[in-house]
Structures are given as C-alpha cells and as structure tokens.
Amino acid sequence: MEPGTARIAVDLLGGDDAPAVVVDGALRAIRVDPHLHLLLVGPPEVAGELIDALDPAQRARVTVRSVRVAVGMADHPTAARAHSTVRAAVAAVREGAADGLVSAGSTGATVTAAALGLGRWPGIRRPALAASLPTAAGRVVLLDVGGSLEPRVATLARHAVLGAAYATVAHAVEAPRVGLLSVGTEAGKGDRVRRLADTVLAAQALPCGARYAGLVEGYDVTLGARADVVVTDGFTGNVLLKAIEGAYAMAGGTPGVDGTPRAAALLGVGGTVVVCHGAARADDVASGIALAAHLRRRGAVDRVAALLAGTPPADTDLPLDTIDTEVTAP
Amino acid sequence: MEPGTARIAVDLLGGDDAPAVVVDGALRAIRVDPHLHLLLVGPPEVAGELIDALDPAQRARVTVRSVRVAVGMADHPTAARAHSTVRAAVAAVREGAADGLVSAGSTGATVTAAALGLGRWPGIRRPALAASLPTAAGRVVLLDVGGSLEPRVATLARHAVLGAAYATVAHAVEAPRVGLLSVGTEAGKGDRVRRLADTVLAAQALPCGARYAGLVEGYDVTLGARADVVVTDGFTGNVLLKAIEGAYAMAGGTPGVDGTPRAAALLGVGGTVVVCHGAARADDVASGIALAAHLRRRGAVDRVAALLAGTPPADTDLPLDTIDTEVTAP
Missing domain, CATH: 3.40.718.10 (Isopropylmalate Dehydrogenase)
Known part of the structure; x- marks a missing residue:
C-alpha cells in the first residue's frame, strides 16, 4: 500500500447494478486500504447500509454526502437517476471535500459532469x-x-x-x-x-x-x-x-x-476521475477506487497535465487536409 | 462430414510461418475429410514433402500446381513471394480446376487477386x-x-x-x-x-x-x-x-x-475464398480448408450473392449527407 491519505468520492447510484455492487465494492476497498477515506454520494439509506457493515475504526474514514432521488425520478432507470449523484461527486472534488471520484454510471454523463465541474486542461476539447x-x-x-x-x-x-x-x-x-x-x-x-x-x-x-x-x-x-x-x-x-x-x-x-x-482514468479534466464500466461488479468498483487513490497519491493528474503542456505538437509540413469519410445512401 | 467432393486450392506460401504450417494444416485437413481434394499451389518440392506424408489413397486426392519462386525473389519476405502463389490459386478456381481456395498470406493481396481474377458481385467495390x-x-x-x-x-x-x-x-x-x-x-x-x-x-x-x-x-x-x-x-x-x-x-x-x-470468408467475389490470418498455425489452416469445403458444399457463395441481389437497399428519406472526419494538424 502506498503511503498517504486519499479521500475518494464514490457515486453510489452509478452502474447497471447500483447501488448493491457499489456498496459491496466500496466495502472491499476501505477494508484493504487503511489510509483510504470515502465520501459516499447518494441516498443516505444506501450509505447507512454500507456504514453499518463497518467496524468503528473503518466508520471514522467514511463520510456521506446525501443526494436524494428527486420526486418522480424513482421510477427512472438507474442510469438517469445517477446523473445527479455523479454531479454531486464532481462538486465534492471541486470544493476540496474529496481528492478524486469514482463512478460506474454513464461514461458520457461522468465525462460531461467532470469537464463542466472541474474544467478542462488547456487545448483539450474532449478528455x-x-x-x-x-x-x-x-x-x-x-x-x-x-x-x-x-x-x-x-x-x-x-x-x-x-x-x-x-x-x-x-x-x-x-x-x-x-x-x-x-x-x-x-x-x-x-x-x-x-x-x-x-x-x-x-x-x-x-x-x-x-x-x-x-x-x-x-x-x-x-x-x-x-x-x-x-x-x-x-x-x-x-x-x-x-x-x-x-x-x-x-x-x-x-x-x-x-x-x-478494470477501470479507466479520465485524462484532460482538472481532477482525479475514474470511470468503471456500467456492467461493473463489486471487484471492479473496488479496483476503480484503488486506482483513484493510487493516482491521487502519485499526483498523477497534475503530472500528466504538466507533461502534456510541456510537449510541443509535431512540427510537420504534411498537407493535413480534411479527410472525408464518405456517408452515402445505401 | 457433409457429403460431396470439394476441391480446394491451397496457397502453400501464404502466411508468416509458411510453408511449414500450411503443409501441416493441409495434411490434417485431408486426413479428416475423405471427400476433400486438394490442389497444392507452390514450389513442387514443398508439395512433394506433403505428398510423401500421405498414404496412397490420400495421395490420389492431391494434385499440384507448380509455382516456382522467381529468380531474385528468394530473398524477399515470404509475404511478397506468396503473391504469385495466391494469384495462381485464384487462376485455378477461375479455370474450374478447384472449387475454392485458402490462403494465409496477405489479406490485401488475396482480396485484390480474388477480385481481379474471379470478378466482383454487381455493386460491390470492396468485398x-x-x-x-x-x-x-x-x-x-x-x-x-x-x-x-x-x-x-x-x-x-x-x-x-x-x-x-x-x-x-x-x-x-x-x-x-x-x-x-x-x-x-x-x-x-x-x-x-x-x-x-x-x-x-x-x-x-x-x-x-x-x-x-x-x-x-x-x-x-x-x-x-x-x-x-x-x-x-x-x-x-x-x-x-x-x-x-x-x-x-x-x-x-x-x-x-x-x-x-479461425478463418474468414471473403464475400463479394465470384468464388469461394477463405482467408486465414498471417499468424495462422496448422490448426487454423486446417480449419480454413474445412471452412472452404463446407462453403462449397452448401453452395454458400452463390446463395449469399443471390440473397444480396434480391434484397433492396433501405428506402430512406434521411439526409445522408457526406460526413467529414476532421483531420487537422496536431
């Protein structure tokens, strides 16, 4: 285990099988990493279920940011409901309440929320x-x-x-x-x-x-x-x-x-963001949280951003014309 | 085993590990399929090595189309030398000396040789x-x-x-x-x-x-x-x-x-053509030959061509404008 506290926000509602696999994955992550702190983002009853499964020392490393599912959203697909939790997790990173975040929700929603909430690196349109x-x-x-x-x-x-x-x-x-x-x-x-x-x-x-x-x-x-x-x-x-x-x-x-x-790091936004795929299982969520903690401890996002900024684009005199991809009626 | 004789031309020089794996694969194929006939296309000494490993009844099902490597080509990479053998295999199918062909050589060379030698189905530019x-x-x-x-x-x-x-x-x-x-x-x-x-x-x-x-x-x-x-x-x-x-x-x-x-069928040319990838092993070549024989026995190429010809394209009023793929200097 690398040294250093890492405070990771977890989107409890992201993922096809959320919140069950996210709760299970978060439990695994916090049990194996004594310097990991988790900020659980989602309905308080889901967070409470997770906290109940921990011993007192572990509980001291867990905090909750309550995000209730809006009235009328309870019947929406999990993916739609999770958009509000991933936005809240991004806000927690922006405010300094967490060092990074993990979501197994829609990749598009996470990328959009992170780009809007944390800003993009100079010259990056799509992370x-x-x-x-x-x-x-x-x-x-x-x-x-x-x-x-x-x-x-x-x-x-x-x-x-x-x-x-x-x-x-x-x-x-x-x-x-x-x-x-x-x-x-x-x-x-x-x-x-x-x-x-x-x-x-x-x-x-x-x-x-x-x-x-x-x-x-x-x-x-x-x-x-x-x-x-x-x-x-x-x-x-x-x-x-x-x-x-x-x-x-x-x-x-x-x-x-x-x-x-089995998780991917988002490169190009101003914070540590890890995306697990929608079909993530508990192991995947746990390894996504571990990846976020690892990236935070290595200062990876800032270092990669600095290396990109310090590397000039190719100096080529190639005629880089626009290339058409032909799309015609079948 | 499906009924019916199938006569398959085999490109002895196609593939990264040709001719050894092709010889081995052809041996396996002919031993398990009593109605398979092979036309070996390549250097006669390579074909001879294969024939020597067969019993007399099996030998009766093997013929050879000798293609010698041109003077000055012996030092070229196998892939370059194989182009002449795949062209000869295509010619054998065109002339009716074989019902189909298998090559583990360069896919591009095989597709080009087959399109030129066997013709393309109406409306097909790239098979x-x-x-x-x-x-x-x-x-x-x-x-x-x-x-x-x-x-x-x-x-x-x-x-x-x-x-x-x-x-x-x-x-x-x-x-x-x-x-x-x-x-x-x-x-x-x-x-x-x-x-x-x-x-x-x-x-x-x-x-x-x-x-x-x-x-x-x-x-x-x-x-x-x-x-x-x-x-x-x-x-x-x-x-x-x-x-x-x-x-x-x-x-x-x-x-x-x-x-x-582990082989692919070429659809869009006027004959049965099976491509094994360049890294094919003997098993892959054997299964490619078996696939060619299977396709021949089912009359697959003619039937697929007829089904394509009988299926009208989508009747859509969508604005199918050309879509640009942006390619600009980095």
Whole structure:
C-alpha cells in the first residue's frame, strides 16, 4: 500500500447494478486500504447500509454526502437517476471535500459532469479515457476507450503524449513504447486517418523518454509484446475493451497478471476521475477506487497535465487536409 | 462430414510461418475429410514433402500446381513471394480446376487477386471478410474484419444483408439477429457514422427472416447474447478479431464451443475464398480448408450473392449527407 491519505468520492447510484455492487465494492476497498477515506454520494439509506457493515475504526474514514432521488425520478432507470449523484461527486472534488471520484454510471454523463465541474486542461476539447490491460508482458495502457469517438489525427497524436505520460506516472513504466493501433504493422496499413497519423506520430515529441513504436495490431493490446501504450480513437478502444472483457469472461476469468484495475482514468479534466464500466461488479468498483487513490497519491493528474503542456505538437509540413469519410445512401 | 467432393486450392506460401504450417494444416485437413481434394499451389518440392506424408489413397486426392519462386525473389519476405502463389490459386478456381481456395498470406493481396481474377458481385467495390467467432450462445458472424477499412453507412447496411445471408447459409442460423457494433446499446450511442447507420439499418430489408437488433457492444461479439451477426467497418472488426484472439491466447486457448474456424470468408467475389490470418498455425489452416469445403458444399457463395441481389437497399428519406472526419494538424 502506498503511503498517504486519499479521500475518494464514490457515486453510489452509478452502474447497471447500483447501488448493491457499489456498496459491496466500496466495502472491499476501505477494508484493504487503511489510509483510504470515502465520501459516499447518494441516498443516505444506501450509505447507512454500507456504514453499518463497518467496524468503528473503518466508520471514522467514511463520510456521506446525501443526494436524494428527486420526486418522480424513482421510477427512472438507474442510469438517469445517477446523473445527479455523479454531479454531486464532481462538486465534492471541486470544493476540496474529496481528492478524486469514482463512478460506474454513464461514461458520457461522468465525462460531461467532470469537464463542466472541474474544467478542462488547456487545448483539450474532449478528455480521454485511459484503460490499463493485463498482458503477458505487463500492463498495456489503451487510450482512448470512449472519451472522444471520432477518429482525428490531432487527437491520436495527443493521445500518444497522454499515454506515454500516464504509463510513466501511473504505472512507473520507463521509456514507454507507444504504438498506433491498426490492421497490420507495416507502414501504410490502415484507414486514411491511421496512415496519416502514423507519419505524424513519427514526428511527434513524446515525454518521459517514450518512443513511437509504429503500427501495432489487436494482438498487441492483449499480448503486450510490441507496446506499453496503444493509441486509438475512442470508438475503436471502447468496443475493443469490452470485447476483450467478454473474451476473458468466456475463457473463465481475466488473467490476474498484476491485478490491473478494470477501470479507466479520465485524462484532460482538472481532477482525479475514474470511470468503471456500467456492467461493473463489486471487484471492479473496488479496483476503480484503488486506482483513484493510487493516482491521487502519485499526483498523477497534475503530472500528466504538466507533461502534456510541456510537449510541443509535431512540427510537420504534411498537407493535413480534411479527410472525408464518405456517408452515402445505401 | 457433409457429403460431396470439394476441391480446394491451397496457397502453400501464404502466411508468416509458411510453408511449414500450411503443409501441416493441409495434411490434417485431408486426413479428416475423405471427400476433400486438394490442389497444392507452390514450389513442387514443398508439395512433394506433403505428398510423401500421405498414404496412397490420400495421395490420389492431391494434385499440384507448380509455382516456382522467381529468380531474385528468394530473398524477399515470404509475404511478397506468396503473391504469385495466391494469384495462381485464384487462376485455378477461375479455370474450374478447384472449387475454392485458402490462403494465409496477405489479406490485401488475396482480396485484390480474388477480385481481379474471379470478378466482383454487381455493386460491390470492396468485398467483405466475415469471421465466425465462438461464443457461449453459439457462433457470432462478425463482418467486416478487413475487406474495406473506411466506415461508410452504405457499406454497413450492405454488411447487414451479407451477414444475415451468410449466417443462414453457412451456419444454418434461423432468422438471425443482426446488431450494429457501437459503444452502447441505447439509440444515439456511437460516432456519427454509427448513429446514422442505426437509423438506416432499422429501415433496411434483411433476407432469411433476419431482424435488426439495434446497437450492440464489444461484449456481444464474444458473449453472443444479443446478436448472431455483428456489423462493423473493416478497421474496427480487424483490430477486434485480433485482440480477441490475443485474449484467448492469454487465457490459455480459445474456448472450443463448436470448433468455429479461425478463418474468414471473403464475400463479394465470384468464388469461394477463405482467408486465414498471417499468424495462422496448422490448426487454423486446417480449419480454413474445412471452412472452404463446407462453403462449397452448401453452395454458400452463390446463395449469399443471390440473397444480396434480391434484397433492396433501405428506402430512406434521411439526409445522408457526406460526413467529414476532421483531420487537422496536431
């Protein structure tokens, strides 16, 4: 366990199976980390259920921010109700009542609430979500997994910088290898955005001694042989991450290489924000909380933001014309 | 074993580990299928090695089309040398010397050779590659996995028709459910192409009693709960397929739900063509050959082509304007 108190706000109503799995996950997290403090954000009766399950010393590390479900919202889907709790969790971070937050609610709602409530880093329009996957060769940071869905060369170049910084700061990877996800490893493989981005990334300065390792393939996300950081657009990364999780579920469980959290860090907003996916189980929530505490203790968000700000964009004279994606009637 | 002779041409030089794994895979295929005939396309000494390993009855089912590596090509990478063998295999199908072909060489080279040599179906510019994945709920047909890389609404709509026809004809799925891969299942989830395609697919006629099941997620490709056919662009499908294969390798082997071939069928050209990926092992080559024989015996290519031709495109009055994918300097 790393030293240092970490105060993490937990969105009790975020997630398909909230609040049960969130309560269970929060219980697990607080029991294994003696320096973790939790701010439970949601209905007081749900928070009370959690607190009742703790011993007095553990209870001293839990506080509650009561958010009642508005009249008329009780019959809405959990996802809709959770929007008010994630906004309250963001407010707690903004006010300094918590050092970071975790939500398994709608990713879109969390990203929007965090961007509005905590502000975005300079030059960031859409924050990125970085996931860390277990592989035979160690962790692979995959980004974006859902922050911005349209593939853009400039976004991919920024993800390369963010990913290199995040792998170093969050996972202590030295001189990370950064790969661009495509359909083959030879130059020229991929769609138009990828072929152009390959050239831009080769000219892109990277922080932390990172180097661009060229194009990588789907295998490299799960096997980890060629890269420590795999850069892609948020659409591809999101479907990839979920398909991999499904494959591990099919095969009888995620390989526990190093207890890699099944949660993603939001990069680009002014605070520590961790997103668990909607189908999160208690273990996922617990590891999301542990990830938020870890990022807080390493000062990860501020350090990654500083590394991004200190890394100039690629100085390229390529004709980066707008590329059309043809959308015509079938 | 299905009845009927199937004569399959095998590209001996296609694949990262060719010819060894191709020879081994061909041996396995011919030993388990007494009505399979193979036309070995490649250097005669490689074919001879294979033939020497067979008993006389098996040898009677093997013929050779000798393709010598051109002088000066011996030092080229296997992938480059294999282009001449895949072209010769295509020629064998065109001339009627084989009923179909299998290659583990470069997908691009195989698609190009097949399109040029066998012709394309009317209205098809880029053929699609359809993979069949094992899931807890049975096979899921994923397409495209690399035929056309740019996401286009019209292509996704055609893939829905192709996938429904293929699932019915090749795998005997009744009234297949067709899903569109996105980042969530609620309407409105996804990038611009997916959001537009969701509306178009809802209006798209589908053959074989198929119905559009709406948006699906990465999980559904591996777990199979929501759809029998998952439609996506070739870029996303390719990285997804390889990541899933890597995950199963990490987890200790692909779950053998029903011996689903780790090979993809090329849909849109005038002949039976099966592509194994470059990293194919002998088992993959053997299952690719078995898939080609299966498709031939079911008359799959002609039946899918006829179903596509008989299915009108969506009659939509949506404003299907060109959508720009922004590509600007980072």
